[in-house]
Amino acid sequence: MEKTTVPEYVKSQRVSEEKIGRIARVNGESFVIWDEQKSYFSQVSGKFRYESNEWPIIGDWVVHKPHSNDQAIIHKVLNRKTVLYRKEPGTLHQKQMIAANIDSVFIVTALKNDFNLQRLERYVMQAYESGAKPIIICTKSDLVENYDEYRAEIENYIPAVPVYVISSFDGNGMEDFMSELKSGETYALIGSSGVGKSTLINQLLGQDVLLTNQVREQDGKGRHTTTHREMFLLHNGSIVMDTPGMREIQVWGESESLDLSFSDIDQLAEDCKFRDCEHNEEPGCAVQAAISNGGMTIDRLKSYHKLTRELERLELKEKYGAHRTNRILHSPNSKKF
Ligand SMILES: Nc1nc2c(ncn2[C@@H]2O[C@H](COP(=O)(O)OP(=O)(O)OP(=O)(O)O)[C@@H](O)[C@H]2O)c(=O)[nH]1
Numbered sequence: 001m002e003k004t005t006v007p008e009y010v011k012s013q014r015v016s017e018e019k020i021g022r023i024a025r026v027n028g029e030s031f032v033i034w035d036e037q038k039s040y041f042s043q044v045s046g047k048f049r050y051e052s053n054e055w056p057i058i059g060d061w062v063v064h065k066p067h068s069n070d071q072a073i074i075h076k077v078l079n080r081k082t083v084l085y086r087k088e089p090g091t092l093h094q095k096q097m098i099a100a101n102i103d104s105v106f107i108v109t110a111l112k113n114d115f116n117l118q119r120l121e122r123y124v125m126q127a128y129e130s131g132a133k134p135i136i137i138c139t140k141s142d143l144v145e146n147y148d149e150y151r152a153e154i155e156n157y158i159p160a161v162p163v164y165v166i167s168s169f170d171g172n173g174m175e176d177f178m179s180e181l182k183s184g185e186t187y188a189l190i191g192s193s194g195v196g197k198s199t200l201i202n203q204l205l206g207q208d209v210l211l212t213n214q215v216r217e218q219d220g221k222g223r224h225t226t227t228h229r230e231m232f233l234l235h236n237g238s239i240v241m242d243t244p245g246m247r248e249i250q251v252w253g254e255s256e257s258l259d260l261s262f263s264d265i266d267q268l269a270e271d272c273k274f275r276d277c278e279h280n281e282e283p284g285c286a287v288q289a290a291i292s293n294g295g296m297t298i299d300r301l302k303s304y305h306k307l308t309r310e311l312e313r314l315e316l317k318e319k320y321g322a323h324r325t326n327r328i329l330h331s332p333n334s335k336k337f
């Protein structure tokens with residue numbers, strides 16, 4: 001039976017003798033909570049259901065009241081430290097909360113086939129957006145000879161984000177990567193389907209808890225979609241979340257997270273002649289100068305521009321609604337993206 005330790009930022013929200021626990025599994029309207037003594041199956045209270053327009057999400061700290069040995073009612077969700085979002089499927093710009101109170105997001109990519117620097121960069125933005133720290137993990141190093149070249153390419157393209165290269169098959173890099181995991185910290189994995197997220201979680205757990213694609217293929221059932229979200233306690237006391245539904249890339253958010261993931265461009269831009277330099281044709285542009293003298297690649301600037309435009313578009317949508325925005329964006333005078 002799993003239990004957990006309540007951190008200070010959560011304890012400080014406790015009123016008198018309230019019991020605090022953490023949502024460790026979400027399956028529709030059923031939850032599993034871990035508290036400091038034990039775990040409970042639980043549901044939200046009638047009042048919560050009536051008054052709140054948001055359901056608890058995986059990783060949430062909640063106030064709960066046990067009503068039997070293994071059952072409890074959830075009364076309140078406590079303030080979240082970080083929230084990981086995705087775009088609501090089938091909508092243009094609605095955000096859906098996926099997971100809460102994550103310390104670091106593992107951005108998982110597989111070497112060789114899945115490798116795409118721009119896509120990685122977007123995942124990094126998504127992580128910054130959540131408030132958590134991004135960490136890049138390249139899996140399947142056993143499939144390539146030159147994995148250090150891949151690592152160098154990423155480190156060069158996305159500075160200031162740690163990169164780990166691992167193989168769940170031959171164990172390469174695993175020790176180094178596992179030393180990154182700290183007791184009491186919460187990690188979520190995101191990345192495309194098939195990159196090896198479930199395999200990695202099984203490795204970390206030391207047992208096959210999650211079904212991997214390989215198993216699904218072997219048992220003839222093919223791909224199946226996991227609908228529940230769950231977190232796992234590792235032997236060293238850290239927590240890893242499986243968050244199905246984080247497979248696709250979406251971009252949204254505020255320009256602030258753009259600045260964070262493009263800190264290199266940001267830094268150069270301080271020397272641009274104009275404060276509002278867009279680093280195109282402006283005179284005295286330090287970013288263009290860096291490109292000329294080989295200090296930065298043109299691709300990097302291109303993806304910066306692309307993301308800037310996507311974010312602007314999103315902000316417009318949020319401001320005016322999709323219908324109006326489409327008209328603005330598709331009017332003959334507007335830039336096409
Ligand atoms: N060669 C190699 N294959 C791996 C490695 N890790 C996972 N795989 C294989 O890659 C396939 C996909 O792995 P999964 O762990 O199911 O991938 P996933 O990211 O969880 O996929 P979804 O659940 O669809 O998101 C399986 O066939 C694994 O056996 C690795 O380190 N090396």
Ligand SMILES: [Zn+2]
Pocket residue numbers: 269272273277278279280282284285286287288
């Ligand atoms: Zn400039």
